[in-house]
Amino acid sequence: MENNEIYDEISLKELIEILLKNKTLIITITLIVTLLAGIFSFLIVEPTYEADVVLMPYNVGQTNKVDLSSDNIENVLNQLTVYPSLTLETYKEQIKSDVVLIKTIESLGLEEELSYEGLRNKVSINANKDSNNITLTITDTNPEKAALIANTLKDVYIEFVGQMKQNQLDQSIEFLDSQVDIEKKNLNSALRVLEGFLIENTSSEELGQELDIKRNSRNRLITEREDLVSNYGQEKIEYELSLNLVNKKIEITEELLNSEVSIVTLHKDIYSDLALYEYFKSLGIDTENVNISVEEKNEVYYELKNSLNGLIVERETLKQKLLNLDDRYDKQIVFYDASIDELKDSVEELNIKFSKVESEENLLITQVEHTKSTYEALLNKREAIRITEASKISENSILVVSEAFEPINPVSPNKMLNIAIGFVLGLMMSVFIAFFRHYWKNN
DSSP states (O other): OHHHHHHHHHHHHHHHHHHHHTHHHHHHHHHHHHHHHHHIIIIISOOBEEEEEEEEESSTTOOOOOOTTOSOHHHHHHHHSSOOOOOHHHHHHHHTSHHHHHHHHHHHTOTTTOOHHHHHHHEEEEEETTTTEEEEEEEESSHHHHHHHHHHHHHHHHHHHHHHHHHHHHHHHHHHHHHHHHHHHHHHHHHHHHHHHHHHSOOHHHHHHHHHHHHHHHHHHHHHHHHHHHHHHHHHHHHHHHHHHHHHHHHHHHHHHHTSOSEEEEEEEGGGOHHHHHHHHHHTOOOTTOEEEEEEEOHHHHHHHHHHHHHHHHHHHHHHHHHHHHHHHHHHHHHHHHHHHHHHHHHHHHHHHHHHHHHHHHHHHHHHHHHHHHHHHHHHHHHHHHHHHHSOTTTTTEEEEEOOOOOSSOSBOOHHHHHHHHHHHHHHHHHHHHHHHHHHHHO
16 A cells, blocks of 8 residues: 555656656647647638528418318408418528529629528528527628628518518419409309299299288188177077067967957946936936946957067067078188188198298399309408508518628637637647657657
């Protein structure tokens, strides 16, 4: 254990002695390498500058799904004619597309000195998903040129997006124009079919009015028949009661009449008849014990007989009225039943015709209205797209958050870092050389 400690002390002391012995070499090499790193950073390497443009596209990542099952034609048209939304990755790929890069080079007039591959190497894009911002960075040794390329690329790309949307709008307008012509022909055809149907057939409105009239007539006849039955029953009861009452009176009168005689004999004294008394007196007849018998009509009998005759006439009259009532009732019932059955058959036949005509008419009207609504929706959508076409659609899709400005400080090389790295590398190299020389000489 003691031997190992002595060996370690000797080895460490030897290392330090080697370093001190070669300090001149170490300092010289370290200074040379550090100086070379400074010369490389300050004199050889050309500084590089970055110019940034910040863009913010609208409607990023919103998916426009076409729901063709929707009953609303305007919703379908809105989905069919809408410009598809793009993700941030899509925007990044489009910015570095060949078309955009080549047009940027042409706009700058750098066709001879810069290829689109070279420009692509200068472009770096960073997308922030939290803010939907896209940072477009151009790296170049010329700060003014870096800013110019960045702004030009930005303008070309915005124009490129606008042109794509313009192409989409042109296709939408062309599609809508063709559909408008088709729907106009369909609408005219549907109107002609409807007009021909109305000419050849009575309209459902007229049939409905006629059906209502006949239904009301039938209901009125049913009501009148019910009133007739009710009134007939009431009148018949009244006639029968009256007839029963007359028969009862006749029976009673006959009984009373049978108990009476038509001629009655009256026994009276002579003084009750003054004329006869004067006559007998003129004849000199003693009238004191004279009694006379007189036959006279029984007034009660004849009154009863006249009453009985009147009751018999009244009874026959009531019987005749009952017969007339039954006959009139039977005739009216037959009339009402026949009229009601006739109207019932007519109503059923008319109802079938009305249902058929109404169904066909509603089908044709629905077809006309649907075609008309589709035609109007196409016209409105076409007009809306024309208005959109007249606006600055590209500026409405991408917002320029920040223009590119000429950078002041280069992003590379980092001179102090390079010098520090040169110093560390020089120091490590010189120490290695010092140890290598020592062991080379000793061996």
